[in-house]
Amino acid sequence: MSKLPDFEAWAVFAKVVETGSFARAADELDMSKATVSKAVSRLEARLGTGLFHRTSRRLSLTESGRNALERAGRILAEGEAVEAETAAQSAIPRGVVRLAAPVSFGLLHLADILPDFLARYPEVTLDVSLADHKVDLVAEGFDLAVRIAQLPDSSLLARKVCDMRVMLVGAPRYFEAFGKPQHPRDLVQHRCFTYANADNPGLWRFTDANGEETSVNVEGPMRVNSSESLSPSLRAGLGLALQPEFICWRDLQAGTLETAMCDWRPPTPALHIVSPPGRLRPVRVKVLMDFLAERLSAARWETGL
Incomplete structure (x- = not known):
């Protein structure tokens, strides 16, 4: 089975040509000059031919380098484009969030605030399950759960919102x-x-x-x-x-x-927003967690609103 192309080295090569020097390429790529030089040398060794003529005063392309430049430039441009596009998309909350909550609390309080969330984040879809038994977030594929309890120690991540008398x-x-x-x-x-x-x-x-x-x-x-x-x-x-x-x-x-x-x-439970283990959450999950914490911390059953 053939090895994958050395995409990083091709992108480094294109950046060196674009900037005109190894040093400037290193600055733009946030790499050391030695790392940039090694990437190009690695590529030349793999190809069995040189890509640059190097002198103490100038850097110029060999014929092989000129022939490879257009496609190497596309590799660099496509890599930069896909990262920028993916980062932009991940910053926009979109997709499905699965949320579990107790029946009474869900009907009396959660249902009233979810329309505001959907209006604020129109590209997010909520899959809400109301049940008084404790769901297994990991096994049942839930992103978040609202729990009113004195929580035992577990691997789940819990964010306390308020006490519940x-x-x-x-x-x-x-x-x-x-x-x-x-x-x-x-x-x-x-x-x-x-x-x-x-x-x-x-x-x-x-x-x-x-x-x-x-x-x-x-x-x-x-x-x-x-x-x-x-x-x-x-x-x-x-x-x-x-x-x-x-x-x-x-x-x-x-x-x-x-x-x-x-x-x-009697024992005082607390309202928690619970999520599966792992610190990295999709932005759609994070914005719902922040929204619930904000809205449910202002407990209307205490304020009388």
Whole structure:
């Protein structure tokens, strides 16, 4: 099998002719003069003929050099052109980005801001998958995922956007009928809705202002795999639940739900944008990550906007 042509040496040869000297070619190519000279010598050795007449005062082409110059110039020009064109294209966000996000958060908050992203980057196509189970970014081919969790150590790259408060909530009518719990141990007397995707759905953990930790096993009439689906039953006064603020904030503002046991905090997850290992990301992925971080850090469930 024949060897590939020495494209670098041909491009160096053309640059030497273009600039008129080895030294000026070296400056333009950001190479040492010795490296430029070796590239031309390597090419001459491979061809078995000289390309330049060299004297202490001038540099001129041999007949072989003159015959090769036009095509060598095309090699240099095409190489410069393809690099410039590819660099320009890579600077423009375009192509498909696959994004995964939890169902409730995706419907309540992510969906509202994606039209602005598409308007800003019209050549980017989004492939959005909403699911409450943890997707495998690498195996399933996702570029990014929005995750609300206390993330374990992993090879994935995670960018924290903001903390996400979780609170114990119920309807005023529930508290009128059954009273408000004051301590986690009181919850064994209450009807508690649970979230099936938690590590241990029936075990609720809390920490007080002094750092005291406690946990309690709870029971209730319903377990769901989407926290948003609990909202109607909570408003109807049928039980209590630990709800993320991004789901219940409007009900809290409207007074249809109230918080309880505010001196005790459940574990606080954070909103992260997670991507597969590797620091190099296509520009289409980077601009989406920056956009999500910018827009989701201004949490409207906290500002009330």
